[in-house]
Amino acid sequence: MEKISFRSASADDCGKILFFIRELASYEKMSDEVVATEELLREWLFDKQIAEVLFVCEYGREAGFALFFHNYSTFLGRAGIYLEDLFVLPEYRGKGYGKAVLKKLAEIAVERGCGRLEWSCLDWNRPSIDFYLSLGAVPLEDWTVYRITGDTLKKLAE
Amino acid sequence: MEKISFRSASADDCGKILFFIRELASYEKMSDEVVATEELLREWLFDKQIAEVLFVCEYGREAGFALFFHNYSTFLGRAGIYLEDLFVLPEYRGKGYGKAVLKKLAEIAVERGCGRLEWSCLDWNRPSIDFYLSLGAVPLEDWTVYRITGDTLKKLAE
Numbered sequence: 270m271e272k273i274s275f276r277s278a279s280a281d282d283c284g285k286i287l288f289f290i291r292e293l294a295s296y297e298k299m300s301d302e303v304v305a306t307e308e309l310l311r312e313w314l315f316d317k318q319i320a321e322v323l324f325v326c327e328y329g330r331e332a333g334f335a336l337f338f339h340n341y342s343t344f345l346g347r348a349g350i351y352l353e354d355l356f357v358l359p360e361y362r363g364k365g366y367g368k369a370v371l372k373k374l375a376e377i378a379v380e381r382g383c384g385r386l387e388w389s390c391l392d393w394n395r396p397s398i399d400f401y402l403s404l405g406a407v408p409l410e411d412w413t414v415y416r417i418t419g420d421t422l423k424k425l426a427e
Numbered sequence: 428m429e430k431i432s433f434r435s436a437s438a439d440d441c442g443k444i445l446f447f448i449r450e451l452a453s454y455e456k457m458s459d460e461v462v463a464t465e466e467l468l469r470e471w472l473f474d475k476q477i478a479e480v481l482f483v484c485e486y487g488r489e490a491g492f493a494l495f496f497h498n499y500s501t502f503l504g505r506a507g508i509y510l511e512d513l514f515v516l517p518e519y520r521g522k523g524y525g526k527a528v529l530k531k532l533a534e535i536a537v538e539r540g541c542g543r544l545e546w547s548c549l550d551w552n553r554p555s556i557d558f559y560l561s562l563g564a565v566p567l568e569d570w571t572v573y574r575i576t577g578d579t580l581k582k583l584a585e
Contacts, residue, residue, distance in 0.1 A: 375584035
C-alpha cells in the first residue's frame with residue numbers, strides 16, 4: 270500500500286465529511302457557524318453534485334480532506350477549481366499532505382482544462398499564507414468578497 | 428412589454444456574452460486579460476454548464492448581464508450563488524438595473540434553497556461598494572483569495 274493516496278468521497282462518507290468540517294471550523298474558531306448536517310451534505314454534494322470531496326490518506330486512513338467545486342473566469346472563458354476547504358488533522362501535519370492535496374488539485378485542473386486553482390485564506394493564518402506563497406500562489410489583494418445571507422437574502426428576494 | 432425583464436442566455440448568445448465580458452474588462456482596466464472566445468464560452472457555459480448567464484433587458488433590449496455559478500458552504504451544508512460578473516452598459520446606468528439583477532439572483536438563491544449570495548468587488552470601486560453595503564451585503568475583510576494559474580499551475584501539477 271502506498272503511503273499517500275487519494276480517495277473521492279461517496280455518499281457513504283457524509284459522517285466522515287461532517288467530522289472534518291467540524292474539525293476545520295474549530296481550528297478557524299468558527300464552530301458556532303456550522304449548521305451542516307449529514308442529510309444536507311448528502312443532498313447537495315451527492316444528489317445535486319454541487320461540489321466534490323477528496324480525502325488524502327496515510328496508508329489508507331483519512332488524514333485530511335479537500336472540498337472543491339468549479340468556478341468560472343469570464344476573462345479566461347474557462348472553468349477554474351475553487352478549493353473551499355482544505356484540512357489536515359493535527360496529528361498528520363508537517364508531513365506534506367497539504368501540499369500533496371494542492372498538487373493533486375492542480376493535476377485535476379490541468380486534466381480538465383481549467384485555467385486556475387483558487388482558494389481563500391484567513392489573513393491571520395500566517396503559516397498557511399507562507400506555505401501558499403512558497404507554491405507560487407498570488408494573493409488577490411485588491412479584491413474583497415461581499416456576502417448577503419439569511420434574512421437579508423430573503424428580504425432582497427421579496 | 429414590461430420595462431425591465433430577464434432572459435437566460437442560450438448557446439446562440441455567445442457573441443453577445445463576449446461583448447459584455449469585453450465591456451466589463453475595459454471598465455475594470457483589464458482588457459488585456461481577456462482571452463475568452465465564443466468557442467470557449469459555448470464549451471464551458473452551454474456544453475459543460477459550469478455557469479449561467481442572465482441578461483437584464485429594457486423593453487427587450489439587453490442592458491446588462493450577470494454570470495453566476497453555484498459555490499458551496501461547508502458550514503451551511505448548502506450551495507450558494509456566486510456572482511462572477513455583473514455589468515450594466517453605461518447608457519443604462521443609474522436606472523436600477525444593477526439592483527434588479529441582485530434582487531433576481533436573491534430570488535433564484537431562495538427558490539433553489541441556497542444559503543448565500545456572494546460576489547467580489549475591486550477595492551477602488553467605491554460607487555459599487557456603497558451600493559452593495561446599502562443592500563445589506565457584508566464585506567469579508569479578513570479573507571484573501573489566493574490564485575495559481577498558467578505555468579505555475581502546470582508546474583505544480585507535474
